[in-house]
Amino acid sequence: MKRLETDVVVIGGGSTGxxxxxxxxxxxxxxxxxxRVDLGQGTTGRFHGLxxxxxxxxxxxxxSATECAEENAxxxxxxxxxxxxxxxxxxxxxxxxxxxxxxxxxxxKATGVPAxxxxxxxxxxxxxxxxxxxxxxxxxxxxxxxxxxxxWGAARSAMNHGAKVLTYHRVTKIEREGDRVSAVMCRDEKNxxxxxxxxxxVLNCAGPWAGQIATMAGADPVAVIPGRGIMVAMNxxxxxxxxxxxxxxxxxxxxxxxxxxxxxxxxxxxxxxxxHLPIPRAEVQQMLDAGEAMIxxxxxxxxxxxxxxxxxxxxxxxxxxxxTRHMSRGMAVIDHSKxxxxxxxxxxxxxxxxxxxxxxxxxxxxxxxxxxxxxxCTTAEEPVPGSEDRKLYTVTxxxxxxxxxxxxxPIICECELMSRSMFVELLHEQPNATLDDLRxxxxxxxxxxxxxxxxxxAAGLAxxxxxxxxxxxxxxxxxxxxxxxxxIWPILYGQQVxxxxxDHWIFAGTLDVEHLPQPEEEIVR
Amino acid sequence: xxxxxxNERAQGLRDRLNNELQRMSLDMxxxxxxxxxxxxxxxxxxxxxxxxxxxxxxxxxxDDEPVxxxxxxxxxxxxxxxxxxxxxxxxxxxxxxxAVMKAEDGVPVRDRMITQTTLMGKAMTPIAPIANAVLDNxxxxxxxxKVVGVxxxxxxxxxxxxxxxxxxxxxxxxxxQPTRGALVYFHGCAGxxxxxxxxxxxxxxxxxxxxxxxxxxxxxxxxxxQSNGLFEQASASVRKxxxxxxxxxxxxxxxxxxxxxxxxxxxxxxxxxxxxxxELLDVGTxxxxxxxFLMELYEADELxxxxxxxxxxxxxxxxxxxxxxxxxxxxADLMRLIPGLEVLDSGATCCGIAGxxxxxxxxxxxxxAVGKPLFDMVKENTDGLAACDTExxxxxxxxxxxxxxxxxxxxxHQAYGLGQATA
Numbered sequence: 031m032k033r034l035e036t037d038v039v040v041i042g043g044g045s046t047g048x049x050x051x052x053x054x055x056x057x058x059x060x061x062x063x064x065x066r067v068d069l070g071q072g073t074t075g076r077f078h079g080l081x082x083x084x085x086x087x088x089x090x091x092x093x094s095a096t097e098c099a100e101e102n103a104x105x106x107x108x109x110x111x112x113x114x115x116x117x118x119x120x121x122x123x124x125x126x127x128x129x130x131x132x133x134x135x136x137x138x139k140a141t142g143v144p145a146x147x148x149x150x151x152x153x154x155x156x157x158x159x160x161x162x163x164x165x166x167x168x169x170x171x172x173x174x175x176x177x178x179x180x181x182w183g184a185a186r187s188a189m190n191h192g193a194k195v196l197t198y199h200r201v202t203k204i205e206r207e208g209d210r211v212s213a214v215m216c217r218d219e220k221n222x223x224x225x226x227x228x229x230x231x232v233l234n235c236a237g238p239w240a241g242q243i244a245t246m247a248g249a250d251p252v253a254v255i256p257g258r259g260i261m262v263a264m265n266x267x268x269x270x271x272x273x274x275x276x277x278x279x280x281x282x283x284x285x286x287x288x289x290x291x292x293x294x295x296x297x298x299x300x301x302x303x304x305x306h307l308p309i310p311r312a313e314v315q316q317m318l319d320a321g322e323a324m325i326x327x328x329x330x331x332x333x334x335x336x337x338x339x340x341x342x343x344x345x346x347x348x349x350x351x352x353x354t355r356h357m358s359r360g361m362a363v364i365d366h367s368k369x370x371x372x373x374x375x376x377x378x379x380x381x382x383x384x385x386x387x388x389x390x391x392x393x394x395x396x397x398x399x400x401x402x403x404x405x406x407c408t409t410a411e412e413p414v415p416g417s418e419d420r421k422l423y424t425v426t427x428x429x430x431x432x433x434x435x436x437x438x439x440p441i442i443c444e445c446e447l448m449s450r451s452m453f454v455e456l457l458h459e460q461p462n463a464t465l466d467d468l469r470x471x472x473x474x475x476x477x478x479x480x481x482x483x484x485x486x487x488a489a490g491l492a493x494x495x496x497x498x499x500x501x502x503x504x505x506x507x508x509x510x511x512x513x514x515x516x517x518i519w520p521i522l523y524g525q526q527v528x529x530x531x532x533d534h535w536i537f538a539g540t541l542d543v544e545h546l547p548q549p550e551e552e553i554v555r
Numbered sequence: 556x557x558x559x560x561x562n563e564r565a566q567g568l569r570d571r572l573n574n575e576l577q578r579m580s581l582d583m584x585x586x587x588x589x590x591x592x593x594x595x596x597x598x599x600x601x602x603x604x605x606x607x608x609x610x611x612x613x614x615x616x617x618d619d620e621p622v623x624x625x626x627x628x629x630x631x632x633x634x635x636x637x638x639x640x641x642x643x644x645x646x647x648x649x650x651x652x653x654a655v656m657k658a659e660d661g662v663p664v665r666d667r668m669i670t671q672t673t674l675m676g677k678a679m680t681p682i683a684p685i686a687n688a689v690l691d692n693x694x695x696x697x698x699x700x701k702v703v704g705v706x707x708x709x710x711x712x713x714x715x716x717x718x719x720x721x722x723x724x725x726x727x728x729x730x731x732q733p734t735r736g737a738l739v740y741f742h743g744c745a746g747x748x749x750x751x752x753x754x755x756x757x758x759x760x761x762x763x764x765x766x767x768x769x770x771x772x773x774x775x776x777x778x779x780x781q782s783n784g785l786f787e788q789a790s791a792s793v794r795k796x797x798x799x800x801x802x803x804x805x806x807x808x809x810x811x812x813x814x815x816x817x818x819x820x821x822x823x824x825x826x827x828x829x830x831x832x833x834e835l836l837d838v839g840t841x842x843x844x845x846x847x848f849l850m851e852l853y854e855a856d857e858l859x860x861x862x863x864x865x866x867x868x869x870x871x872x873x874x875x876x877x878x879x880x881x882x883x884x885x886x887a888d889l890m891r892l893i894p895g896l897e898v899l900d901s902g903a904t905c906c907g908i909a910g911x912x913x914x915x916x917x918x919x920x921x922x923x924a925v926g927k928p929l930f931d932m933v934k935e936n937t938d939g940l941a942a943c944d945t946e947x948x949x950x951x952x953x954x955x956x957x958x959x960x961x962x963x964x965x966x967x968h969q970a971y972g973l974g975q976a977t978a
Contacts, residue, residue: 529585
């Protein structure tokens, strides 16, 4: 068994965990983050890409609205390479109550969320695909944000400050000595080795899995209610501005242009198991209808991919378990010393990606209090590695970069303009990564062909770069295709059917991927 | 031009591109790469990333300021849209992207000049011998390359001493009474000023088979302006032309010998410039390539086919802008009705000139490389002549292969025994 020693173990490699490990490391704590799979593979990677202006909450949840507005400005400063300044509109559709916009403007004023009503004609001029029958339009400072860029930026920052970030480490038990946490036991899933990490503090940031983690420490169950929502990505940017429906928060009320796609979301359904989130057909149809209501012709546009994510909502006794939308979106820190008599452990739930930095600040503050330390938070000022120039991301970035290097550097993923050297560099930096892990950081296979052309090239490179033998490379390819498929079949209609047929001919017909030699044990990580 | 108006124009075009069918058509792309294998430009010039790359692929990344100036290597030949099995408007997307870029970056004076085809014709006709001597003069062409940016070896039209309209005014009235009603004739700028012989012969053929031919005053279709990104000028030109063509009657068939300009009226002004006027759609549906029209008559058994034989091999090149009209190759079919004439299809994609593309000093080499297989084919298979439907392509083939290149109607004219033999 391997043994490590640290001050604080952070459990969960989503935005909250990375925010926390960065914050703790910047305050001078020795910190280790444990993630059972890769970073940003849970809730963080499964949202619509909206960097909230706060507008969504000005009426329903004023506290969250103010936090969003403040954190939005901070993230633009410290994580510019993950954020695009798309701007946003709240629009009153033909059948919606125009009076809500007055409530909205009042709420915005009260919560400090910048919002200005603009003439409908102006909104239509800037986004001519909008339904021309819209009644009102309010401009807000929404943006879009890449959750994976966000967590990897925070991870690199944390590591620069001395933290360790261990992916594919599954927590198996939290040890205690008397009434104190003393160690976290985990297993390195890549090589099967057990690891014991002695520590004086555990910060449970496992999101929808936080309940399971708390139980491992012998604490009373924490009621985390996964509130599942589905998202559908459309093939290109149908709008260049975030479009929100100006109504009390409901299903399918947001359309976000993020990278090269536009994402419509979302639903909110109570689930029990965050590891098995369905993408029900009825909800896909519901999203397409919602898109059509904002953008006439939406249903005729090409859908690329769908996914399901789960909000880590902490149960609030005031609302029914089925009504997850109206559970507190605000963050909640559970102090297990008060609740369970277990010192040295805090659990955080709720919150949203836009406010991940603030959540981290709160939980590390709470740890400070328990430890009697006074170490101020400094995360709001220092840009993360990659964002030092404070230049916001733009959708044209990769096209401009390829314009410069296209003659020297072959393009591996044509849809998302990922060059060979981008891929090979990351492959060598993270030789244990699956193609999906690399995908999240590089957008490999996330465009129209969904891996049809690039996946085999990527697997080939893993092999020729001697990072994987041919059998593992085949296993990686099959795993990648399997994962892509999960998000393709729920939206198999229209143009994507033809793409999928072509991809199938390539893989099954030309490459016979089902029968290539591969390891006896299926590659799953 | 002020920065502001430039930005506004670029924004206007970008808005259009974002919100029209062309951009939606990128949803049809399955990345199959068929367009890239057919593109004549990327095959010879690695600086052009190919139609899929700059088209449906690049378009997903475009917003505001253009970052991929290599889209300008596209010659607008339109082959990609023709070969796409999925219905992506690849060439149209590229044309719009380039227009946005040029609106943003400004259009070189050269590109403004070489698009003024009618003006060139009007200016050169009265001084034809001088104009031709200047265009033949090496020193003058060298200076033109340095100052204007038109390659010294690029093909130039030959000025004629008489314009088509001047001939029409001065010629004796046709003696034969029309038996089949009236047609409107569209000759294009080239037919009016440079390719006057072909235009005259087209009129004589139509009159010979029994039509009254009306030739209204007509200007430029704006195609050259469009392919140089000058969309406003192009729109004004084509609108004016549509009006002029309609003065001769609103229900007559319009016959054209200007292949590329026909494509402009049939679909490009609609799809690329985004003009949806009823008048344009009306002209676009009434217009026929002359060979297309004669073959329609033939199929209806209404074309006299008592052709005199022409014993020779005839390399024939179907130009890109004819292929994109989706009418097959009626000129080849028509010429094959002439006994003795052995029509040899070039099998080449493009001659390289693509209107004004091959004139530009930075594109000249590419255009020549694109056309090389065609020039070789023509040289190897000619008995002294070659045939092609569009003017600039004829000039390009003639200049680069050394083989006199004529409009197919010239052969039909001869086969009907009208006037002096060309072949």
